[in-house]
Amino acid sequence: MSAHIRLIWFSLLWLFPVIGFSQGKTGVSGVVLDKEGHPIPNVHVHIKNNREGTITGKNGRFFLPSPSGDTVSIVFSSVGFKPVIRKIFIQPQETLKLSIILYSSVNPIKEVEIQTTRHEEGTMRKVNIKDLHTLPTPTGSVESLIKTLPGVSSQNELSSQYSVRGGNFDENLVYINDIEIYRPFLVRSGQQEGLSIINPDLVENVSFSAGGFAPRYGDRMSSVLDISYRTPVSFKGTVSASLLGATAHVEGISKDCKFTYLAGVRYKSNSYLLNTLETEGEYSPRFEDMQTLLTYKINEKVSLEGLGNISLNRYRFIPASRKTSFGTVQDAIALYVYYEGQEKDAFDTYLGAFTVNYYPFPKMRMKWIATAFSTLEVENYDIHGYYSLNALDKQLGSETFGDSIMNIGIGSFLNHARNRLRGNIYSLKYLGLYNPRHHYLQWGITVKAEQFIDRLREWTLRDSAGYSLPYDGKTVNLFHSTVASNQMNPWRLTGFIEDQRTWHIDSVVLQLQGGVRFNYWSFSRQLVASPRLLFTCRPTRRSVWAYHLAAGMYDQPPLYKEARHPDGSINPDIKAQRSWHIVAGTDYRFRAWNRPFLWTAEVYYKGMYNLIPYFLENVRIDYVGENIAQGSAYGLDLKINGEFVKGVDSWASLSFMHACEDVTGDSFTDHDGHIHFPGCYPRPTDQLINFGFSFQDYFPNNPSFRMHLALFYSTGLPVRPPNTDRYDLFFRMPAYQRVDLGFSKDFVKTKTGENETLSKHIRSMRIGLDIFNLFGNNNVSSYMWVNTVNNLSHETGWYAVPNYLTGRRVNIKFVIGF
Known part of the structure; x- marks a missing residue:
């Protein structure tokens, strides 16, 4: 490890010139x-x-x-x-x-026209976060807003993770102030996940691209979320509390305007939501987060910036019992489970970054960023369950309608895990920007040292009617077992260069942005290059169309999980997954009901090869650890955004998508001895239709009383049974349907500082009431697979029992600004 670090420092010495801190x-x-x-x-x-x-x-x-x-x-x-x-x-x-x-x-027309011109830059979209705090969502995260955008899908309201255009969660980039963000590796369910690292109280700007993004954003195949934290210009802060937790933040600036501080703390416990799940027991989640951003301006040319974050997530669960009814009217089944044992998990992450900003002259900027990220994840559980699977009375009018009338199978299971992962990532990054006339040139280089120490001790024992599964009549077999210890210490070197050329021809602005990105990973000894190109045509007149076309390569070298086989071993020959994007889009600005609207559309195609197949359960991704597949994704994304109600923004997004992949050489032999090659099958995140709707309204004579509606609909994801090598065996989950409704009342001081409700030290106050899952839909997050031995040949029967997400809940929230 020390040799790698010495190499990193030696490689970066030329990037740090001697900067003279002269008088202004x-x-x-x-x-x-x-x-x-x-x-x-x-x-x-x-x-x-x-x-x-x-x-x-x-x-x-x-x-x-x-x-x-x-x-x-x-x-x-x-x-x-x-x-x-x-x-x-x-x-x-x-x-x-x-x-x-x-x-x-x-002129209000000009204001709307310019807003879209400034914020919409090709495939990178500026996201309006003005009303984020009124969005009714269990997580309260920025990602909750991203999930309503076209091309973005999520079927778990407890998680901040999302998939984009057929990709998985690990294919999304997230930056905060040019610092790449990493998420925990072992999280398997939304209940465990905790707080997103992005603190909404500190955010100033949010930009998002669902594909076709520029070379400066690198090394992921699906999307990029670019977050900028606020630089304070005055002293202020907020305090909030709800049934799900509390937050507080403070910010300010020194008298000489050289030093600024921005800090926030958060506490979350979603046990109130988890108590609506079908598994009854003692849920004890506790998630805490502390974050700060400090800046200091040495002179007009040099400024310093420090970002720190500590996230401590604890999850403890003592299950008691469970009753789940599933099936159809003609075949209604109920599962009864009684539990012993508990689960105790810990996910602690630490992030520190130090940045030097240097402006040698007005049109040139340079930035050096040193970052250290560390995660310690521990997963411990011993849960013993006794289950009974019963058929229910389906005869309408019967006195026992809905009751158990016949036992299908009985059994037990024992789940055990002692998993521990420590990961450290250290990086040094140099970024440059030069803005001569009609050009916008950017470049950068990053070197990283990575360390992963992983210990897996996980197994499952299943018993049905006294038979250990899988049954062979001779030995007691474990249904699933993974025992491994791994350590990886690779390093990687990445860089990019890009330029944007602008032409003003009559009333039309033409922009051509092109560049290339490279990545070298020492573990695989693989060097990949990713050229990318973006063309935009933006008329400057109002109420006109704008167009963009993007194409490029997007390579994703493994981080750690992708290189791990299901048995826990590491594949030394793993390579980068590769994808090429073609994205064509258009924007149309118009007025309806004398109010501004923006309609956007994008059609895309993604060709993918060197893919690493994976299985998705809840939010856990299990890779096969081999580059054995190729695939594609194509679709259409539509969005309309505007003032459906005068003075407040609402939007609706609709996406159509198909994503599939083909494992090279996969086949199976049927009972007659015939060999079949299944060809392409849906990727685990394939969804035909995804719809999101965010709507706001207020009382006509009192706009401080507001209503916010969030609606989600997604067709079902493909699901595959466990412990099988057949990728073509799948069925679809039921569609995800959810409506969240929120009401809020704002108390804000007038320009003269008058408001009878507020004290002189409080500048604003909001009282909110949210109704989560308004219609109480039983959405499915994953399946519990139950086995029964139900014939004389001891053949196993499989039953997929749905694990439902949270039910209806009412939340009350208070926010005070000072």
């Missing part, structure tokens, strides 16, 4: 805010009659070199805002500090 040069610096005090990025700042200048960063700050000893006019302009001109006089060797406020354009 003559010029103008400051911050640009909107009327509500929020920083405005990408504002063009220049001297009048000279278009060469600079732009504000994500925190709204800027520095503009200016001549001394003369009066000049500084122009601040941004699309969608009224320009501001400020006359100033600068003394020699002086840096004048300004605070500028921009107001929105008077």
Whole structure:
């Protein structure tokens, strides 16, 4: 390990030039805010009659070199805002500090047009998080909002994970302030998962791409979620509490505007929701999270940033009993289970990142990021269950209708696990940006050292009518057993370069973005290159169409889980999964009922090869550890977004998709001795239809009373029986159907600071009431497979018993802002 680290440091020495922290040069610096005090990025700042200048960063700050000893006019302009001109006089060797406020354009049509122009950049979409805190969701996470977007699917309201266009959870990239985020590896169900690392209280901007994204986002095959945390411009904070937990955050800035702090803590316990599950018992989940972002501006050219996160997740479960009825009216069955034992899990993750930002001159930026991520995951359980499978009386009008009338099978099972995984990932990243006229050039290089120490001790014993399964008449066999110990210490080197060229032709803006990304992983000794290209055509007139076309390669080298066989061993010959994307899309901005709307559509095709097949159970992904498949995914994503009710945003998304894969050389022999080659079969995340709807409304005479409706519908996922090598054997889950409804009342101080309900130290307050799973749908997360020996030949019968998700619950929430 030490040799790898020395190599990393040696490789990166040339990236760290000696930076002289000299005195500030003559010029103008400051911050640009909107009327509500929020920083405005990408504002063009220049001297009048000279278009060469600079732009504000994500925190709204800027520095503009200016001549001394003369009066000049500084122009601040941004699309969608009224320009501001400020006359100033600068003394020699002086840096004048300004605070500028921009107001929105008077014409509302222009405002809407520019908003879509600024936020929609080809396949990368800006996500409006303004109403995130009013979205009725059990998790309260940013991912809950992502799940309503086209091409995105999730069938588990307890989990923040999602699949995109036929990919699995591990194929999604997540960044916070250019820092790649990793999730726990051993989580097998939404009940265990805990808090997402993204703290909604700290978020300022969210961008998402479902495919065809730029080279700077790398090494995953499906999607990218890019999060930017807020840079505070004043002191404020929030405190919230509900039946599911509590949160608090505080932010502020020093008097000299050089130091800012942003910190949040969260606590969550979803036992209130878990008590609606069919398995009765003592649920004791406890999830805690602490996170902070600190920034310090040394001078106009150099600033420092530190991000830290500690997440402590504990899950303890003592099951007691379970009763589940399933089947059809003609074949109704009930499963009764009585349990002994318990489960105790711990998932602790730690993240630390230190960033140096350097602006050598206005049109160039450089960034160095050092990151350390660590996870310690422990999974312990011994659960003994005694079950009885009974047929139910199906005769309508019978006095025993719905009661058990015949026993189909009895048995027991014992599930045991002592699993432990420690993972450490250290990285050093260099990013550069140069913005000359009509170009936007970016480049970067990252080196990572990885360490995984994994111990698997997991087995299952099943007994039916006194027979150990699988039965051979001679020995007592375990139904499933995995015993392994692994250690991996690879390193990887990645990099990219991309450029965006812009042309203004009459009333049309044309952009061509292209680049390449490379990845070398020492474990497989494989080097892959991923060229990517994006073309956009965006007319600047209002109420017009815009178009984009993207194509490129997307390689995904294994991290750790993908290289592990089902028996726990590591495949030394594992290679990167590869995919190529073609995405064509269009945007149409229009007005209906005298209100703005945006309609978007994307059609895509993904060709995939070197795939590693996997089995999906709840949120657990078990890979086969071999590159033995190829596949494809294609579909259509549609979305309409706008003011269905004046003044508030709502949207509806509809997706059609088919994803399949073919295992090379797979076959089976039937009872007659004939060999069959099944060909393509659905991927575990294949869904024909996915629909999401987010709707807001308010009382006409009192908009502070709001209603928020979230509706989800997805066709069923394919399910395969356990312990089989047949990929073509599957059936479909029932469709996922869920409606969540929320009501809220806001108390906000007026511009004069008046509100009789609020004290002088409180700037806002919200009271909310959410109804989760409004119609009480029994959605299926996975299946419990029950075996019975029911004939003289001791042949096993299989029954797939559904594991249902949470039922209807009412949640009350309070949020106070100060």
